[in-house]
Amino acid sequence: MNDMTDEERQLVEWLADMNEDDALALAKRMLLEDKKNPMRVLELCRAAMDIVGKRFEEGEYFLPELVLAGEMLETIGAIAKPLIKLGDGGEAKKHGKVLIGTVHGDLHDIGKNIVSFMLDINGFEVKDIGVDVPVRTFIDEINTWQPDVVGLSGFLTLAFESMKETIAAFESAGMRDKFKVMIGGGQIDDTVKNYTGADAFGVNAVEAVALCRRWMGVAA
Amino acid sequence: MNAPAASAAYDQRWQRIQDCINLKQPDRMPVALYSTFWLAKYGGITCKQLMYDYEKTKEIAERAVLEFEPDVISTLLLTVASGRSLEAIGFKQLQWPGHGVGDNQPFQYLDREYMKADEYDEFIFDPTGYYLHTYLPRVAEAFEGFEELPNFPGLHYFRLVGSVRSFANPRVRAAFENVFKAAEESERFFQHHVQFMARMASLGYPATNGTTGVSPYDFIADYFRGATGMMKDLFRNKDKLLQLLDKVAVFLLRQIIPTAKASGNPIVFIPIHWAPDAFMSPKQFETFWWPSFRKMLIGLIDVGLVPMPLWEADCTKRLEVIKDVPAGKCIYWFERTDMVKAFEVLGDVVALRGNLSPSLLTTGKPDEVDAAVKHLVDNVWNQGGKLILDAAFGLPDETPVENVRAMFDAARKYAG
Ligand code: B12
Numbered sequence: 001m002n003d004m005t006d007e008e009r010q011l012v013e014w015l016a017d018m019n020e021d022d023a024l025a026l027a028k029r030m031l032l033e034d035k036k037n038p039m040r041v042l043e044l045c046r047a048a049m050d051i052v053g054k055r056f057e058e059g060e061y062f063l064p065e066l067v068l069a070g071e072m073l074e075t076i077g078a079i080a081k082p083l084i085k086l087g088d089g090g091e092a093k094k095h096g097k098v099l100i101g102t103v104h105g106d107l108h109d110i111g112k113n114i115v116s117f118m119l120d121i122n123g124f125e126v127k128d129i130g131v132d133v134p135v136r137t138f139i140d141e142i143n144t145w146q147p148d149v150v151g152l153s154g155f156l157t158l159a160f161e162s163m164k165e166t167i168a169a170f171e172s173a174g175m176r177d178k179f180k181v182m183i184g185g186g187q188i189d190d191t192v193k194n195y196t197g198a199d200a201f202g203v204n205a206v207e208a209v210a211l212c213r214r215w216m217g218v219a220a
Numbered sequence: 221m222n223a224p225a226a227s228a229a230y231d232q233r234w235q236r237i238q239d240c241i242n243l244k245q246p247d248r249m250p251v252a253l254y255s256t257f258w259l260a261k262y263g264g265i266t267c268k269q270l271m272y273d274y275e276k277t278k279e280i281a282e283r284a285v286l287e288f289e290p291d292v293i294s295t296l297l298l299t300v301a302s303g304r305s306l307e308a309i310g311f312k313q314l315q316w317p318g319h320g321v322g323d324n325q326p327f328q329y330l331d332r333e334y335m336k337a338d339e340y341d342e343f344i345f346d347p348t349g350y351y352l353h354t355y356l357p358r359v360a361e362a363f364e365g366f367e368e369l370p371n372f373p374g375l376h377y378f379r380l381v382g383s384v385r386s387f388a389n390p391r392v393r394a395a396f397e398n399v400f401k402a403a404e405e406s407e408r409f410f411q412h413h414v415q416f417m418a419r420m421a422s423l424g425y426p427a428t429n430g431t432t433g434v435s436p437y438d439f440i441a442d443y444f445r446g447a448t449g450m451m452k453d454l455f456r457n458k459d460k461l462l463q464l465l466d467k468v469a470v471f472l473l474r475q476i477i478p479t480a481k482a483s484g485n486p487i488v489f490i491p492i493h494w495a496p497d498a499f500m501s502p503k504q505f506e507t508f509w510w511p512s513f514r515k516m517l518i519g520l521i522d523v524g525l526v527p528m529p530l531w532e533a534d535c536t537k538r539l540e541v542i543k544d545v546p547a548g549k550c551i552y553w554f555e556r557t558d559m560v561k562a563f564e565v566l567g568d569v570v571a572l573r574g575n576l577s578p579s580l581l582t583t584g585k586p587d588e589v590d591a592a593v594k595h596l597v598d599n600v601w602n603q604g605g606k607l608i609l610d611a612a613f614g615l616p617d618e619t620p621v622e623n624v625r626a627m628f629d630a631a632r633k634y635a636g
Pocket of ligand 1: 063105106107108109110111112114115150151152153154155156157158182183184185186201202203204205206207208326327328329330331442447493494496498532533534555578613616617
C-alpha cells in the first residue's frame, strides 16, 4: 500500500503505535462522516496490523500490544462491516484454512487468540472454536469446514492427554491425513508433540504462522 | 522414628534450607515435595475426595511424605482441601469438582473482569469500602447483601447511631449469617491444616513456607481486572494503575507480614503469573511490574521474612532486573527459565528452587527423570548453586509415581 493519502498514512501510524484514542476517532470520522469506502479502511487496518505483527516478531511488541491491536481492529471492524456494500471489493485472498481451539479441560485462551490473530493478519482464513472444546466438536467442525490445518492449544498438563485423545479420534474417524495438526501452549514441547502424535508444535504465534506457511507452500 | 530422632531430623532438614538461603553450603541438596492434585493420583482417590475429605487427604499426604522423605513439604492439605470452605462461602471465582467441573478434575480459576475499568477511582480512594460494597459480593455469595451496608467514613454522632439500622436490613442480616457459617468451616479447615503441619513437624518434616503472597501487579491482573483488561490498562489507565499498584504493595504487606509471623515459618511463597518474558516489554516490566514488587520484597526482608517468588514460565530476560535484591535473603524458584542460566546470573544473590519439566515428569521415563536431575546437579549444585530440587511448579497432577521416585532417588544418588 504505497498510494496512501496523508490521512490514511496517519491512521495506519496511530494504529501501529497504539495510539488508540486518535486512531479510533479518525477511523470513525473516515467511515461515518467522510463516507470513505469501508473496504479501504479495513485495508488500512490490515496494513497497520502487519506492522504490529512485525514488531511482535522482532521483539519490540509483546502481548499487551497484540491484545490492544486486536481490540482496535474489532472496534473498527464492527463499525465498518455494516457499511460494506456489494461491489466495494471482496475479501483479500486467503492462503488456507486453519481451525483452532483449546482442547477439552482447558480454558486458557490468550495464547490461542494471539495465534488466531497472527494467522489472520498473515492471510489465513481462521476459524476459532473457543475453549474446552470436546473431541466431537472438533470432528464435526472439520467435517463441515474442511480445514487445511488444525491447531490445538492447551496450557495445562492435562491438555497433553486431551490432545492425544483428540488426535487419536481424528485417526479413528479416518480423517487424519486430510490436514496437518499443530499444537502449542505454555507447556507444550517436542516431548508432548511425540506423545500426542501431532505433526508439529510451535512455541509461539510466529512459529504457528511459519508452520502454516510451510504446509501451504506460501513464501514468507 | 522416636521423638528426639525426629526432632534432630527436622533440624537437619531445616538447616539445609537455611544454608541455601544464606548462600552457605548445606550437607546435601535439599529436595522439596510440593503437590496439589497429584496426591489424588498417588492415593487412588478422586480430586473431589481430596478436596472434601480432610482425614483421607491427611492420611495420603502423610503416606507420601514418609515414602519420599523430602527435606521440605508444601502445605499439602491447605492447598487442596478447600472444598467445604469454598462451598460455605459460595466462592464464585473458581470451579471445582461438583461445582462446574467433574469429580476428577482439579479446581480452576475463572478469568473475568471482577473490577471494571471505571472503578479504579473508587478502589484507590477507599479500598475497604470498595471491598465491602462491590468486590466481596461479586466474588462470594456469602457476602451478597453487603452492598447495603452504610458508607462508614463520614458516620458521626447521631448519624452513626441512626445508621446502625442498616444492620437490621434482612439482606444484611442474612449475609452476616452466611459469613458466620463460612467462617466456621474455614476455621475447621485451618485447624486441620495446623494440626497436619504440626504432625509433619513432629515426624521431622519442615514446611517450605508459612504463608503465601502475591505481587501487586498479579493481584490486580488476576483477581480484579482480568488478564486482557489489565493488558489494556497498560495503555488506557496507565496512571491510575500505577497509583493503585503503589497502594496495593502497602496493603499486601499488611496482609502478609502478620500471617507469616503467626505461622512461625519465615518463608513467604509468592507464585508469579505476569512477569514472563513474553508478557510485556522490558520497559513495561520495569515500569509496571517490578517497582511495586521490589518494594514488597524489601518490606518482607526488612522484617526478617524470606520471600520465595516462583517465577512462572520463562523469565530469562528478567534475570538482570530481578537480581536487584540484597544477597542471601530470598529463594527464587523458576518454572521454565533455564536453571543453569539463572544460576549464572543470580547464583551469588539468591537460593534457587526447581525445575524438572512438567512434560518430562508426566510423559517421560524414570531414567529420563534421573538424567534431568543429574543435569541440574552437575551444572548447578556442583558448581556451587544453592539449589532446592523440585519440579517446575511442584509435581504435575498426572506424574506417575515411578517418576517421583526417580526424582528423589536421583537427588540422593548424585547430591548426597
Ligand atoms: C494467564 C493464565 C491463566 C488465566 C487464563 C486466562 C485466559 N483467559 O486464558 C487464568 C487465571 C484463568 C488461569 C487459570 C488456570 N491456570 Co493458568 N496460567 C496462566 C499463565 C500465567 C499464562 C498463560 C497464558 O495465557 N500465556 C499467554 C500466552 C500468549 O503466552 P505464550 O505461552 O507465550 O503463548 C504462545 C504459545 O503458547 C503459542 N501457542 C498457544 N497456543 C497455541 C496453539 C498452537 C497450535 C500453536 C502452534 C502455538 C500456540 O503461541 C502463543 C502466542 O505467541 C500460565 C503460566 C505461564 N506463565 O505460562 C498459567 C498456567 C498455564 N496455569 C496453570 C494452572 C494450574 C491453572 C489453573 C488450573 C489454576 C487454578 N487452579 O485455577 C486454572 C485452569 C483453568 C483451566 N481449566 O484452564 C498452570 C498449568 C500447570 C500444569 N502443570 O498444568 C500454569 C503453567 C501456571 C503454573 N505454573 O502453575 N491461568
